[in-house]
Amino acid sequence: MKKRCRVTLKEVAQSAGVSVATVSMVLNGKNSDRITDKTIKKVLQAAAELNYTPDLNAQILKGKASTLIGLVIPDISNPFYPEITKGITDRAAELGYNVTLFNTDNNITQEIFAMETLSAMRVAGVILCGVFEPSNQERELLRYLEDRDIPVVQIDRYDSDEIVPYVAIDNYAAAYQAMEYLIRSGHRRIAVITPDMSLHIIHERIRGIYTVCAQYGLGGYEKFIIYSGVKEMQKADVPSVVDQIVQLECTAVFSLLGDLFAIECIREMETRGISVPDDISVVGFDDIQLATFSHPRLTSVHQPKYDMGKAALDLLCSVMGGEIQAPYRIIMEHRLIVRESVRLCSGALDGS
Amino acid sequence: MKKRCRVTLKEVAQSAGVSVATVSMVLNGKNSDRITDKTIKKVLQAAAELNYTPDLNAQILKGKASTLIGLVIPDISNPFYPEITKGITDRAAELGYNVTLFNTDNNITQEIFAMETLSAMRVAGVILCGVFEPSNQERELLRYLEDRDIPVVQIDRYDSDEIVPYVAIDNYAAAYQAMEYLIRSGHRRIAVITPDMSLHIIHERIRGIYTVCAQYGLGGYEKFIIYSGVKEMQKADVPSVVDQIVQLECTAVFSLLGDLFAIECIREMETRGISVPDDISVVGFDDIQLATFSHPRLTSVHQPKYDMGKAALDLLCSVMGGEIQAPYRIIMEHRLIVRESVRLCSGALDGS
DNA sequence: CTGAAAGCGCTTACAG
DNA sequence: CTGAAAGCGCTTACAG
Numbered sequence: 149m150k151k152r153c154r155v156t157l158k159e160v161a162q163s164a165g166v167s168v169a170t171v172s173m174v175l176n177g178k179n180s181d182r183i184t185d186k187t188i189k190k191v192l193q194a195a196a197e198l199n200y201t202p203d204l205n206a207q208i209l210k211g212k213a214s215t216l217i218g219l220v221i222p223d224i225s226n227p228f229y230p231e232i233t234k235g236i237t238d239r240a241a242e243l244g245y246n247v248t249l250f251n252t253d254n255n256i257t258q259e260i261f262a263m264e265t266l267s268a269m270r271v272a273g274v275i276l277c278g279v280f281e282p283s284n285q286e287r288e289l290l291r292y293l294e295d296r297d298i299p300v301v302q303i304d305r306y307d308s309d310e311i312v313p314y315v316a317i318d319n320y321a322a323a324y325q326a327m328e329y330l331i332r333s334g335h336r337r338i339a340v341i342t343p344d345m346s347l348h349i350i351h352e353r354i355r356g357i358y359t360v361c362a363q364y365g366l367g368g369y370e371k372f373i374i375y376s377g378v379k380e381m382q383k384a385d386v387p388s389v390v391d392q393i394v395q396l397e398c399t400a401v402f403s404l405l406g407d408l409f410a411i412e413c414i415r416e417m418e419t420r421g422i423s424v425p426d427d428i429s430v431v432g433f434d435d436i437q438l439a440t441f442s443h444p445r446l447t448s449v450h451q452p453k454y455d456m457g458k459a460a461l462d463l464l465c466s467v468m469g470g471e472i473q474a475p476y477r478i479i480m481e482h483r484l485i486v487r488e489s490v491r492l493c494s495g496a497l498d499g500s
Numbered sequence: 501m502k503k504r505c506r507v508t509l510k511e512v513a514q515s516a517g518v519s520v521a522t523v524s525m526v527l528n529g530k531n532s533d534r535i536t537d538k539t540i541k542k543v544l545q546a547a548a549e550l551n552y553t554p555d556l557n558a559q560i561l562k563g564k565a566s567t568l569i570g571l572v573i574p575d576i577s578n579p580f581y582p583e584i585t586k587g588i589t590d591r592a593a594e595l596g597y598n599v600t601l602f603n604t605d606n607n608i609t610q611e612i613f614a615m616e617t618l619s620a621m622r623v624a625g626v627i628l629c630g631v632f633e634p635s636n637q638e639r640e641l642l643r644y645l646e647d648r649d650i651p652v653v654q655i656d657r658y659d660s661d662e663i664v665p666y667v668a669i670d671n672y673a674a675a676y677q678a679m680e681y682l683i684r685s686g687h688r689r690i691a692v693i694t695p696d697m698s699l700h701i702i703h704e705r706i707r708g709i710y711t712v713c714a715q716y717g718l719g720g721y722e723k724f725i726i727y728s729g730v731k732e733m734q735k736a737d738v739p740s741v742v743d744q745i746v747q748l749e750c751t752a753v754f755s756l757l758g759d760l761f762a763i764e765c766i767r768e769m770e771t772r773g774i775s776v777p778d779d780i781s782v783v784g785f786d787d788i789q790l791a792t793f794s795h796p797r798l799t800s801v802h803q804p805k806y807d808m809g810k811a812a813l814d815l816l817c818s819v820m821g822g823e824i825q826a827p828y829r830i831i832m833e834h835r836l837i838v839r840e841s842v843r844l845c846s847g848a849l850d851g852s
Numbered sequence: 853c854t855g856a857a858a859g860c861g862c863t864t865a866c867a868g
Numbered sequence: 869c870t871g872a873a874a875g876c877g878c879t880t881a882c883a884g
Contacts, residue, residue, distance in 0.1 A: 156862085158861080167870065167871045168863095173863090183870080204557075205560045206860075208557045208876090209860095209876045209877065210861085211863080224586050227789070234575065411793060443795035561861060563879080
C-alpha cells in the first residue's frame with residue numbers, strides 16, 4: 149500500500165532543465181519579472197506535460213495559510229442544515245476556502261472526534277453548531293480549540309457565557325412574537341413542545357414564552373410545557389406528545405422542536421380526527437421548505453438559514469483575521485410567517 | 501499574517517527531555533514495547549500539558565495515507581443530496597475518512613475548480629455527481645483525475661462509456677415501471693417532463709418510457725415529451741410547463757425532474773382549478789421527504805439515497821484499494837411508491 | 853532502549 | 869537572471 153506517486157517540483161525542474169526554486173517561482177508568479185520568458189515557457193510546458201499539481205500539504209507545512217474550514221453540525225439530512233451549509237460553502241467558495249463536513253448526530257463523542265481531526269488538519273477555522281450536552285464537555289471542547297489557537301464561531305446554537313462569537317436569531321424575541329400571535333388570535337391554552345433544556349437557545353425561547361404569558365395575564369404556564377425529552381424530533385415521540393396536547397385540552401400548539409415535528413403532530417392529529425387549524429392551531433419553528441408544502445401550510449418562525457451561513461463564514465474570517473473577539477454576536481432577523489395552520493378564535497384581540 | 505504557531509514534536513521532546521524520534525514512536529505506539537514505561541509516561545505527560553496535536557499535513561507529506569475524501573455534488577440545498585451526503589459521511593466516519601464538500605451548481609467551471617483543489621489537497625479519492633455539460637469537458641475532467649492517479653466514483657449521474665465506476669439505480673427500469681403503472685391505471689396521454697438531454701441517466705429514463713409505450717401500442721410518443729430546458733427545477737418554469745400539459749390534453753404527468761418540480765406543478769394546477777389526481781395524475785422521481793407530506797401525497801420512484809451514499813463510499817474504498825476498476829457499477833434497487841397522486845381511470849387494466 | 857540523520861514536497865532568503 | 873541550501877513537522881530506517 150505505497151503512497152500514490154504524484155509529480156513533484158523536482159521532476160518538473162529536471163524536465164525543464166532548471167532548478168526547483170525557479171520552477172516554484174514561476175508557478176507562483178513570484179519574482180517572475182526577473183525570469184526570462186524562455187525559462188517561464190519551458191517550465192510551464194514541462195508542468196503541463198507532466199500534469200503537475202502542487203502539493204497543498206507541503207505548501208501549508210511551509211507556512212501557507214490553510215484554506216480548509218471545518219463545519220460541524222448535528223445532521224446534514226435534517227432539513228434545517230443544508231441551507232445553512234449552502235450559505236457557508238457558497239461564501240467559502242467566493243473567498244477561496246473549502247469546507248469539510250462533520251455530523252455529530254448530537255453526540256458529544258462524535259463532536260470531540262471531529263474537533264480532534266480538524267485540529268490535526270490545521271484548519272483555518274471552524275463553524276460549530278454544537279451538541280451542548282453534557283455542557284461541561286462542550287465547554288471543555290471550546291477550550292480545547294482555544295488552547296490550539298483554532299478560531300471558531302457558533303451558528304444557531306450558542307452558549308450563555310458567549311466565549312465564542314456566534315450568529316443566530318433573537319430566540320427570545322422570536323418565541324415571544326409567535327406566542328403573542330397565538331394569544332392575540334384568541335388562544336389561551338397553548339401547548340409548547342420543547343426538547344430537553346440543555347440548549348441555551350431553548351431557554352431563551354421559553355423565557356420569551358413566559359414573558360409574553362405573564363404580560364397577557366396567563367399565569368401558571370408551566371403545565372403547558374411539554375418536554376419531548378429529545379433534542380431532535382423522533383417520529384416515535386409524536387403520539388405521546390399528541391396525547392398530552394389533547395389531555396391538556398389545548399387549542400393551540402407551538403413546536404420549539406421545529407417544523408418537521410409540528411407537521412408530524414398535525415398528521416397524527418388528523419388521523420385522530422382532530423382538524424388543524426379548526427380544532428387545534430399549530431405554529432412551527434425554523435420555516436423549512438416543507439412548511440410551504442404541508443397541509444395546511446404551516447405558520448412558522450422563519451430563520452434566514454442561508455444568510456446565517458454566509459454571515460457565519462464572514463464572521464469566522466473576521467476572527468481569523470484577529471479583527472473580532474468574543475463576546476461578539478450577529479443577530480439575524482427572524483420573521484413570523486403566517487400561513488394556514490392557525491385559527492382566529494372568538495376571543496381574538498383586534499389590531500396587530 | 502504569520503502562521504499560527506502550534507506545538508510541535510520538537511517542543512514536546514524538549515519538554516520531556518528526549519528526542520523527537522522517541523516522542524514520535526510513543527505517540528504512534530510503534531516499538532512502544534521497546535521503550536521504558538517511564539519514558540512513555542514522561543512523553544505522554546509533556547504532550548498533554550502542551551496540548552500537542554500532530555500535524556496531519558506533515559504526516560501526509562511523510563507518506564501517511566490521506567483520509568480526506570472529496571464530495572462533489574450540484575447543490576446540497578437540493579433535498580436529493582443531503583441524504584446521499586449523510587450516507588457518505590456516516591460510512592466515512594466509520595472508516596476513518598473525512599469528507600470535503602463542493603457544490604458545483606451544475607456549473608462545469610466550478611466543478612473544474614473543485615477537482616483542481618481536491619487534487620492539490622491530495623485527497624484519497626473523490627465521489628462525484630457531475631455536471632455533464634458540456635460533456636466533453638466532463639470527460640476531460642475525468643481524464644484530469646486519471647492523469648493524477650486520483651480514484652473517483654460517480655453517484656446517481658454516470659456516463660454512458662463507463663470509464664468510472666458508479667452507483668446508481670436502473671434508470672431505464674425505474675422509468676419503465678412508473679410509466680407502465682400510469683398506463684395500466686388507464687392513462688393514455690401522459691406528459692413527461694424532462695430536463696435537457698445532457699444527462700445519460702435521463703436518456704435511460706426516456707428510453708424506458710419509449711419502450712413501455714411501444715409495448716402498449718402507444719406510438720408517436722415524442723409529442724408528449726416536455727423539455728423544461730433546465731437541469732434542475734426552476735420554479736419560474738412551472739407555469740409554461742403546466743400550459744403545455746393542458747394544451748396536450750394529458751390526464752397524467754411524469755416528472756423526470758424530480759419530486760419538487762412535480763409538487764410545484766400540482767400546486768400550479770390546483771390554483772388553476774385542476775384537481776390532482778381527479779383531473780390530472782402526477783408521478784414524481786426520487787421520492788424526497790416532501791413527497792410524503794405534499795397534498796395529495798406524491799406517488800414517486802424511490803431512490804435509496806442514504807444507501808447509495810454508503811455504497812458509493814465503499815465502492816470508492818475498493819477502487820482506492822485497487823480491487824476494482826472501471827467498468828464497474830453497483831445498481832441499487834429502486835421502488836415505485838404508490839401514494840395518492842394517481843387516479844385509476846376507466847380504461848385501467850386489471851392485475852399488476 | 854534511545855538518538856542522529858535523511859527525506860517527504862515545498863518556499864524563501866541568500867548567493868552569485 | 870538562476871541555483872544551492874535551509875527548514876516547515878513529521879517518520880523511519882539505521883546506529884549505538
